[in-house]
Amino acid sequence: xxxxxxxxxxxxxxxxxxxxxxxxxxxxxxxxxxxxxxxxxxxxxxxxxxxxxxxxxxxxxxxxxxxxxxxxxxxxxxxxxxxxxxxxxxxxxxxxxxxxxxxxxxxxxxxxxxxxxxxxxxxxxxxxxxxxxxxxxxxxxxxxxxxxxxxxxxxxxxxxxxxxxxxxxxxxxxxxxxxxxxxxxxxxxxxxxxxxxx
Amino acid sequence: xxxxxxxxxxxxxxxxxxxxxxxxxxxxxxxxxxxxxxxxxxxxxxxxxxxxxxxxxxxxxxxxxxxxxxxxxxxxxxxxxxxxxxxxxxxxxxxxxxxxxxxxxxxxxxxxxxxxxxxxxxxxxxxxxxxxxxxxxxxxxxxxxxxxxxxxxxxxxxxxxxxxxxxxxxxxxxxxxxxxxxxxxxxxxxxxxxxxxx
Amino acid sequence: xxxxxxxxxxxxxxxxxxxxxxxxxxxxxxxxxxxxxxxxxxxxxxxxxxxxxxxxxxxxxxxxxxxxxxxxxxxxxxxxxxxxxxxxxxxxxxxxxxxxxxxxxxxxxxxxxxxxxxxxxxxxxxxxxxxxxxxxxxxxxxxxxxxxxxxxxxxxxxxxxxxxxxxxxxxxxxxxxxxxxxxxxxxxxxxxxxxxxx
Amino acid sequence: xxxxxxxxxxxxxxxxxxxxxxxxxxxxxxxxxxxxxxxxxxxxxxxxxxxxxxxxxxxxxxxxxxxxxxxxxxxxxxxxxxxxxxxxxxxxxxxxxxxxxxxxxxxxxxxxxxxxxxxxxxxxxxxxxxxxxxxxxxxxxxxxxxxxxxxxxxxxxxxxxxxxxxxxxxxxxxxxxxxxxxxxxxxxxxxxxxxxxx
DNA sequence: AATGAATGAGAGTTCATTCAT
DNA sequence: AATGAATGAACTCTCATTCAT
Numbered sequence: 065x066x067x068x069x070x071x072x073x074x075x076x077x078x079x080x081x082x083x084x085x086x087x088x089x090x091x092x093x094x095x096x097x098x099x100x101x102x103x104x105x106x107x108x109x110x111x112x113x114x115x116x117x118x119x120x121x122x123x124x125x126x127x128x129x130x131x132x133x134x135x136x137x138x139x140x141x142x143x144x145x146x147x148x149x150x151x152x153x154x155x156x157x158x159x160x161x162x163x164x165x166x167x168x169x170x171x172x173x174x175x176x177x178x179x180x181x182x183x184x185x186x187x188x189x190x191x192x193x194x195x196x197x198x199x200x201x202x203x204x205x206x207x208x209x210x211x212x213x214x215x216x217x218x219x220x221x222x223x224x225x226x227x228x229x230x231x232x233x234x235x236x237x238x239x240x241x242x243x244x245x246x247x248x249x250x251x252x253x254x255x256x257x258x259x260x261x262x
Numbered sequence: 263x264x265x266x267x268x269x270x271x272x273x274x275x276x277x278x279x280x281x282x283x284x285x286x287x288x289x290x291x292x293x294x295x296x297x298x299x300x301x302x303x304x305x306x307x308x309x310x311x312x313x314x315x316x317x318x319x320x321x322x323x324x325x326x327x328x329x330x331x332x333x334x335x336x337x338x339x340x341x342x343x344x345x346x347x348x349x350x351x352x353x354x355x356x357x358x359x360x361x362x363x364x365x366x367x368x369x370x371x372x373x374x375x376x377x378x379x380x381x382x383x384x385x386x387x388x389x390x391x392x393x394x395x396x397x398x399x400x401x402x403x404x405x406x407x408x409x410x411x412x413x414x415x416x417x418x419x420x421x422x423x424x425x426x427x428x429x430x431x432x433x434x435x436x437x438x439x440x441x442x443x444x445x446x447x448x449x450x451x452x453x454x455x456x457x458x459x460x
Numbered sequence: 461x462x463x464x465x466x467x468x469x470x471x472x473x474x475x476x477x478x479x480x481x482x483x484x485x486x487x488x489x490x491x492x493x494x495x496x497x498x499x500x501x502x503x504x505x506x507x508x509x510x511x512x513x514x515x516x517x518x519x520x521x522x523x524x525x526x527x528x529x530x531x532x533x534x535x536x537x538x539x540x541x542x543x544x545x546x547x548x549x550x551x552x553x554x555x556x557x558x559x560x561x562x563x564x565x566x567x568x569x570x571x572x573x574x575x576x577x578x579x580x581x582x583x584x585x586x587x588x589x590x591x592x593x594x595x596x597x598x599x600x601x602x603x604x605x606x607x608x609x610x611x612x613x614x615x616x617x618x619x620x621x622x623x624x625x626x627x628x629x630x631x632x633x634x635x636x637x638x639x640x641x642x643x644x645x646x647x648x649x650x651x652x653x654x655x656x657x658x
Numbered sequence: 659x660x661x662x663x664x665x666x667x668x669x670x671x672x673x674x675x676x677x678x679x680x681x682x683x684x685x686x687x688x689x690x691x692x693x694x695x696x697x698x699x700x701x702x703x704x705x706x707x708x709x710x711x712x713x714x715x716x717x718x719x720x721x722x723x724x725x726x727x728x729x730x731x732x733x734x735x736x737x738x739x740x741x742x743x744x745x746x747x748x749x750x751x752x753x754x755x756x757x758x759x760x761x762x763x764x765x766x767x768x769x770x771x772x773x774x775x776x777x778x779x780x781x782x783x784x785x786x787x788x789x790x791x792x793x794x795x796x797x798x799x800x801x802x803x804x805x806x807x808x809x810x811x812x813x814x815x816x817x818x819x820x821x822x823x824x825x826x827x828x829x830x831x832x833x834x835x836x837x838x839x840x841x842x843x844x845x846x847x848x849x850x851x852x853x854x855x856x
Numbered sequence: 857a858a859t860g861a862a863t864g865a866g867a868g869t870t871c872a873t874t875c876a877t
Numbered sequence: 878a879a880t881g882a883a884t885g886a887a888c889t890c891t892c893a894t895t896c897a898t
Contacts, residue, residue, distance in 0.1 A: 096293065096378075098887075107862065108863095109862070111863050111864070112861075112862055114891075115860085115861060119890080120889070120890090125418065167273075179374070180291070217453055221446070221449050221450070225450060227431030228429060229426030229427060230420065231429065231433075233426075252419070258412070261459070294871085297872060298870095308881075309878085309879050310879055312873075317873080318872065486811075489689070491690065496893095505859055506860075506894085507857085507858050507896095508859080510858095511894095512857095576687070580766070585877055610852070613849055621823045621846060625822030644815070648819060651811055654855065655853035656852075657855070671882080692868085693869085694868095704884090705885065709883065709884095710869095714868065714869090
């Protein structure tokens with residue numbers, strides 16, 4: 065009886081809905097995905113969806129919340145490590161690339177559909193996002209203060225520079241392309257660190 | 263009689279429609295903008311829109327075509343200039359930042375709504391986009407061959423790194439923020455060039 | 461342990477449900493009140509409601525049954541009293557005004573939602589209603605036969621005239637208006653009796 | 659080609675929709691009538707309805723507006739007539755009964771569905787309603803001042819008394835009952851005038 | 857006695873597009 | 878060149894009710 069497909073089986077209904085929504089939002093965009101499509105992909109009825117989620121938007125918000133939590137945890141772990149700052153920044157910069165590639169669906173949604181959230185939820189997500197951004201910036205500033213990074217560019221801009229390339233991954237990265245996640249991550253972290261050389 | 267408002271006056275109807283659509287697509291996204299809103303903003307009726315454009319999607323495509331044409335022209339000019347390659351790359355890299363900031367609406371649309379185009383049109387836009395990308399990459403490769411740029415990172419990845427930050431601009435750049443277009447452009451071009459130091 | 465709030469406590473569950481339903485039906489109308497709202501207001505779950513009541517409509521019918529029983533009892537008491545007919549009619553006419561004002565919620569429901577009952581239940585309520593109407597009419601006819609009331613108007617119409625104004629109370633009467641229930645009742649009974657003067 | 663049925667023909671679409679809505683709202687109530695039913699009865703599609711009316715509620719509001727206008731016009735005509743006040747009040751009181759009976763559908767809707775209007779629209783309708791009420795009250799007060807009507811009851815209450823019976827008509831009046839509109843009107847006006855005798 | 861997950865039908869509304877004029 | 882009435886399909890969301898536990 066225990067199956068692992070999305071359509072039905074033992075996976076809890078909310079989990080199935082979230083998985084189906086994630087895939088469809090990434091493939092087609094939030095607006096182009098109908099609630100009907102989601103419930104069909106999850107093998108339940110509309111009523112079930114609205115039993116667990118208040119609205120279609122809530123579903124989107126849940127996708128975000130999950131990604132944000134995951135990324136923040138990983139960044140915290142790397143930033144708190146016992147190593148020189150250039151090592152910690154490099155690891156964090158590379159890790160966000162790897163996890164982004166490994167969750168390209170979530171990433172696409174994140175960077176393409178955030179503006180579909182209501183002002184209220186948008187604010188909430190932006191706040192959590194900012195926390196993440198600032199943790200990263202703190203690493204850059206730490207290196208700048210200790211002289212291992214150049215101070216030519218404001219730390220803020222450096223962070224935006226790097227995250228721009230991370231967001232961009234979902235546009236060009238293809239799983240069966242010439243470079244694997246680790247290789248891309250190393251290259252992008254490399255570019256960041258090289259740009260920061262004094 | 264000659265007025266300059268969008269609502270009516272001497273500006274040709276197709277131009278008015280395009281301007282209204284650009285603004286609305288940028289503000290609300292393609293899917294969330296109704297044809298009704300566009301024609302109201304342009305001060306015409308639906309019939310007029312469908313007289314000049316085959317569909318709502320055509321309107322989006324026209325927005326793209328205009329941006330692409332503009333950017334390609336500017337890139338060609340900078341790349342063909344008579345100057346050292348590091349100068350030409352720097353100028354091109356900075357210019358795309360400035361023109362992106364000066365047309366943030368178009369940029370938002372570009373990076374958020376491309377997937378709303380039909381496969382056919384999407385292909386066409388991607389082809390033109392690739393041409394642009396390759397011209398840029400050629401500059402990087404030229405510098406790598408001549409030894410002024412490091413060969414540590416594949417040129418393709420370098421270009422994606424930079425354009426990631428350009429796309430990202432519409433997410434964080436605010437006209438009344440601390441940095442003007444030119445300053446941001448200098449910083450971002452700087453980061454690129456520094457990352458390419460051998 | 462003995463609490464008096466609606467939300468929970470010692471009040472029996474069916475009673476709590478009925479009270480919540482009465483208030484909500486009066487405030488929002490029958491159709492606009494969801495079963496979910498009722499059970500939340502009563503502090504129970506849907507299962508409990510459907511344990512005690514067969515359907516949402518049953519709840520409405522119970523509200524009616526309670527009001528009808530109460531009004532019939534009071535009318536019978538006044539009509540059976542040992543007093544001249546003009547006194548008995550006057551007291552009955554005034555009393556129905558007072559009790560209507562004191563239970564404006566029930567009254568609103570009564571006059572606005574009767575048509576929401578199924579034909580079957582509607583018939584039942586109409587039958588009990590008719591019994592009430594006829595008891596009242598009998599008083600008018602008694603007075604007409606004995607010559608204390610004018611026979612210019614058919615007794616039926618007289619009763620409808622008076623009950624029209626009673627139904628109407630829920631439209632205009634406000635508890636903190638200039639007139640109290642007793643004063644309104646006296647005035648309306650007065651108008652009825654004056655209209656019946658030979 | 660020129661047919662007069664509701665389903666289609668030369669009657670303008672908005673008129674057809676209004677007529678269908680009026681009938682259905684009266685028969686089933688506002689909440690129990692679906693937009694689908696209305697457009698089917700009018701022989702058009704939903705799109706057509708929303709082309710002319712902003713919402714289902716707008717349709718209801720239009721029904722009200724039409725009735726209010728009609729009634730106000732008639733009351734003004736009777737009140738402004740050149741006749742003794744008791745004659746003018748009598749005529750106005752009887753006329754509102756006749757026109758109510760002749761438009762029982764509108765009347766049912768009016769007195770049963772007003773609370774379905776949004777607070778905003780409700781306010782508007784109440785304001786127009788009050789204007790009507792006050793015109794009527796002015797007649798009563800005029801008679802009270804000149805001594806032809808008793809001052810025992812406040813004029814406000816007298817008006818509510820009469821209109822209660824008018825509203826009530828849609829509850830009990832049946833076209834094929836023993837009394838015609840004119841007869842009922844005479845009786846009810848009679849009761850009012852008799853109640854007002856000094 | 858009571859839960860609450862799940863159903864499934866139907867609600868009001870929006871919208872890109874067409875077409876007679 | 879331009880109108881605007883009308884279409885028809887799709888949209889998100891609500892709800893009374895059922896049933897295994």
